[in-house]
Amino acid sequence: MKVAFAGTPEFAATALRAILAAGHEVPLVLTQPDRPAGRGMKLQPSPVKQLALEHGIPVAQPQRLRSEVERAALVSAMPDVLVVAAYGIILPQPVLDLPQYGCLNIHASLLPRWRGAAPIHRAIEADDRETGITIMQMDAGLDTGAMLLRKPIAIHPDDTTGSLHDRLAVLGGELIVEALARLPGGLDATPQPPQGVTYAHKIGKAEARLDWRRSATELACAVRAFNPFPGAQALFDQNAVKIWHAFATTGQGEPGEILACDETGVTIACGDGALKCTELQRPGGRRLDARQFVQSGGLIPGMRAESTP
Structure with a gap:
């Protein structure tokens, strides 16, 4: 044909x-x-x-x-x-x-x-x-x-x-x-x-920024959905950290609050549960696993990521 x-x-x-x-x-x-x-x-x-x-x-x-x-x-x-x-x-x-x-x-x-x-x-x-x-x-x-x-x-x-x-x-x-x-x-x-x-509907870059008031399960799905584009983001002091891999886990705190930061991941409180981030990327940097990212410093428990308005 x-x-x-x-x-x-x-x-x-x-x-x-x-x-x-x-x-x-x-x-x-x-x-x-x-x-x-x-x-x-x-x-x-x-x-x-x-x-x-x-x-x-x-x-x-x-x-x-x-x-x-x-x-x-x-x-x-x-x-x-x-x-x-x-x-x-x-x-x-x-x-x-x-x-x-x-x-x-x-x-x-x-x-x-x-x-x-x-x-x-x-x-x-x-x-x-x-x-x-x-x-x-x-x-x-x-x-x-x-x-x-x-x-x-x-x-x-x-x-x-x-x-x-x-x-x-x-x-x-x-x-x-x-x-x-x-x-x-x-x-x-x-x-x-x-x-x-x-x-x-078409994916927009504005969707990349995660709203920590949502449940951990929803945000884990969003991280997977936005990989490779536009890349899910957590905003700390106006610095957008990209999150490439994460999963829902237990935890409680103010939405966006870092509950733990160790070689197994960066755990961030959500509206329901917590999101454990295991592959992250700083602006201008390369993708790092949790151990490499935490060793490079910058995030500590108690810091809060901003939620969307």
């Missing part, structure tokens, strides 16, 4: 690799425009663009797809189907109607739970025990299309967004290849039920 592909980050690049490995012809890749990144803030191509160029696949990078000019490359490619994975640009109806088999989306949740931009983060933050991949026939709504394939995956107690992302990316590649293999003969389309709809 002629499979046009639209995607931007590494999650999408994993799916594109699987499609290419399966032998499909990819006449065009759509990805977002290059963005400034790194210390020099030089323009950097997306992972999907880098992969496409390595395989000699034409790449188009429109800001949006509203006009005929912006859609011209896709029209010229004449794909049988357009596969979309974490593209980041809304597809207008003329694009949805263009391919013979429409547009298939690889979504990193078990729809209708966690529609939207950050399904992996939000599943971990909510302490879900499973998530998965849904291959969806796209329509004009926000992740509201009919489900074609759906496969669950367990969320491990120590999963971060980073580790779960990698497993879901591989599963997404496997499922889209299966969907494409079955597409010519038809796939059963199941409408999403109205029950169980939740929205995974």
Whole structure:
């Protein structure tokens, strides 16, 4: 099949690799425009663009797809189907109607739970025990299309967004290849039920700062959800200490109060219970395990981290 592909980050690049490995012809890749990144803030191509160029696949990078000019490359490619994975640009109806088999989306949740931009983060933050991949026939709504394939995956107690992302990316590649293999003969389309709809709103940097009035269990989930981005933070005297690994434990004190600080971790009181932080990072420093962090000084029992207003 002629499979046009639209995607931007590494999650999408994993799916594109699987499609290419399966032998499909990819006449065009759509990805977002290059963005400034790194210390020099030089323009950097997306992972999907880098992969496409390595395989000699034409790449188009429109800001949006509203006009005929912006859609011209896709029209010229004449794909049988357009596969979309974490593209980041809304597809207008003329694009949805263009391919013979429409547009298939690889979504990193078990729809209708966690529609939207950050399904992996939000599943971990909510302490879900499973998530998965849904291959969806796209329509004009926000992740509201009919489900074609759906496969669950367990969320491990120590999963971060980073580790779960990698497993879901591989599963997404496997499922889209299966969907494409079955597409010519038809796939059963199941409408999403109205029950169980939740929205995974985009992660903002402001969410990184932990509110110590919340329970330790909630904050432990937040630490896992915000690893690797944006990185959970505890604010001590206006200095943001990043917390990369932590778990809920027993303890009582004023929310944000350091209860203990030793080689096993920095234990901070929460609204209910305490959070034991075992991997931390000071501004401008590197990640340190608890022993290294405590030996380097700076935090002592009785200090308090500020809660959000």
